[in-house]
Amino acid sequence: MESEPADSGTPPRRRYDPPLPAPPAFLRRGPFRAGAFSSPLHEPRTVVAVGRWLGAALLVCFLTGLTSHLLQDPPGWSAGHLPTRPVNGYRVTQGLHVISGLAAIPLAGAKLWAVYPRLFEWPPARSVSHALERLGIAVLVAALLLELFTGLLNTLQWYPWPFPFRQTHFWLGWLATGGLLVxxxxxxxLIAAHWWRRAVPALSQRRAFLAATTAAAGAVTLVTAGQTVPWLRSLDLLAPRRPDxxxxxxxxxxxxxxxxxxxVAADWRLRVDGPSPYRLSLAELGELPQYEVELPISCVEGWSATARWTGVRVIDLVRRAGAPAGSAVRVTSLEAAGPYRVMEMPAPYVEDPLSLLALRVDGQVLAADHGFPARIIAPNRPGVLQTKWVERIEVIV
Known part of the structure; x- marks a missing residue:
C-alpha cells in the first residue's frame, strides 16, 4: 500500500498495481511509440492548475448564459417576475458571458494540450467503467469545443451551420456543464491530491507554461472586452464591434x-390595440408627453452602448387603450420577416417608467437603421427585444 513520493509529479500508484501493457508491435510508432511525449508538463499538477481557471470561466459563462436565455425566452411562470433593475443588468451579465467564453478558448487549448497524450494510452479501455469514463470525456470535449466555436462565430454574426444557433447553444451548454460535473x-x-501540491520536477517549466496560458487568456480579454467595458475601449482591437x-x-x-x-409610408400610424383601441400618427405621438431616459443597448454578441432616448412611455400608451394593471403587450415590427419581428413585453417592463416608445436618440430623430419612426427601449433587456420599426402594440390581458 506504499505510494510514490508526494513530489514526484505523477499520480500515486500502489506497489501492486500491474504496469500497463505496451501496444502491439505494429502500433509502436508515432504517438504510440515509447517516449513519444517527452514534455514533463503532461502531468496531473499542470492539468489541475489550468483546470481551476478553465472551470471558473466555464461556470461564469454558463450562469450568465442561463440569464440571457431566461430574459430572451422566459418560461410562462416567470414572465411576470423578470427584473427591470439594475438597468445595466443585461449589459453586465451578457458582457461577462462573452468575455468568459473568449477567455475559455486559450484555457481549453492549454488544458487539452496537457492531457492529449492520454488519447494514446494502451489499451484504450481497461474495463467497462474505464470505457464509460473515456466516452464521457469524449462527449464533454466535443460539446465544449462546439460550444466555444459556435459562440465565437456568433460574436461575428456568422452562422455557417444549418441548425438554429440559440437553441443549440443553450442545450450544448447544459451538455458540456453536465459532462464537466460528472x-x-x-x-x-486526483484533483484533490494535486490541488495545492507543488511537484518539484519541471517546476520552472510549469510556471512558464502557466504564465503563458494566463497571458494568452488575459490578452484575449483585454483586446475584446472594450465592446462592453467603456474604460477598455481604447484596447478594443479584436472585438467585432466598436460600441461608438x-x-x-x-x-x-x-x-x-x-x-x-x-x-416608411408617409401615412404611417401607430396602432395600439386593447379594450379601447386607437391609432396615432408620428406628429400626434410627438404631441404626447415626452420623456428622456438614459439606457444601454446590449446585444447577445457582447457589445453594448449607452444613449439618451426620448419618447412616450409604454405604460401611458397602453393605459390610454384601457389596459388593466398587470397587462403585458405584444409588439409588432414593420419588418417583413425575422425571428424577432413580433416581441412580447411582460408586465414588469410595460409598467416600468423607463420603458419608452422612443422617437429620438441623443436628441436626433431616429435614423432608419435605428428604428424610424419608433422603437422600443426598456431597461435590462436584450437588444434583440428592443424592437425597431414598431407598427403595432397589442395589449395582452
Missing part, C-alpha cells in the same frame, strides 16, 4: 435595408 466527480480524488461606431454613434446589427424598412 468528470469532476470521477476525478475528484455606427449611425448616430451606435452600432447596428440589422439594418433597415436588411429588414426591408428603408422606406
Amino acid at each position: 468528470h469532476l466527480a470521477v476525478k475528484a480524488p 461606431l455606427g449611425p448616430q454613434g451606435l452600432p447596428v446589427n440589422r439594418t433597415a435595408a436588411q429588414a426591408g424598412t428603408v422606406t
Whole structure:
C-alpha cells in the first residue's frame, strides 16, 4: 500500500498495481511509440492548475448564459417576475458571458494540450467503467469545443451551420456543464491530491507554461472586452464591434435595408390595440408627453452602448387603450420577416417608467437603421427585444 513520493509529479500508484501493457508491435510508432511525449508538463499538477481557471470561466459563462436565455425566452411562470433593475443588468451579465467564453478558448487549448497524450494510452479501455469514463470525456470535449466555436462565430454574426444557433447553444451548454460535473466527480480524488501540491520536477517549466496560458487568456480579454467595458475601449482591437461606431454613434446589427424598412409610408400610424383601441400618427405621438431616459443597448454578441432616448412611455400608451394593471403587450415590427419581428413585453417592463416608445436618440430623430419612426427601449433587456420599426402594440390581458 506504499505510494510514490508526494513530489514526484505523477499520480500515486500502489506497489501492486500491474504496469500497463505496451501496444502491439505494429502500433509502436508515432504517438504510440515509447517516449513519444517527452514534455514533463503532461502531468496531473499542470492539468489541475489550468483546470481551476478553465472551470471558473466555464461556470461564469454558463450562469450568465442561463440569464440571457431566461430574459430572451422566459418560461410562462416567470414572465411576470423578470427584473427591470439594475438597468445595466443585461449589459453586465451578457458582457461577462462573452468575455468568459473568449477567455475559455486559450484555457481549453492549454488544458487539452496537457492531457492529449492520454488519447494514446494502451489499451484504450481497461474495463467497462474505464470505457464509460473515456466516452464521457469524449462527449464533454466535443460539446465544449462546439460550444466555444459556435459562440465565437456568433460574436461575428456568422452562422455557417444549418441548425438554429440559440437553441443549440443553450442545450450544448447544459451538455458540456453536465459532462464537466460528472468528470469532476470521477476525478475528484486526483484533483484533490494535486490541488495545492507543488511537484518539484519541471517546476520552472510549469510556471512558464502557466504564465503563458494566463497571458494568452488575459490578452484575449483585454483586446475584446472594450465592446462592453467603456474604460477598455481604447484596447478594443479584436472585438467585432466598436460600441461608438455606427449611425448616430451606435452600432447596428440589422439594418433597415436588411429588414426591408428603408422606406416608411408617409401615412404611417401607430396602432395600439386593447379594450379601447386607437391609432396615432408620428406628429400626434410627438404631441404626447415626452420623456428622456438614459439606457444601454446590449446585444447577445457582447457589445453594448449607452444613449439618451426620448419618447412616450409604454405604460401611458397602453393605459390610454384601457389596459388593466398587470397587462403585458405584444409588439409588432414593420419588418417583413425575422425571428424577432413580433416581441412580447411582460408586465414588469410595460409598467416600468423607463420603458419608452422612443422617437429620438441623443436628441436626433431616429435614423432608419435605428428604428424610424419608433422603437422600443426598456431597461435590462436584450437588444434583440428592443424592437425597431414598431407598427403595432397589442395589449395582452
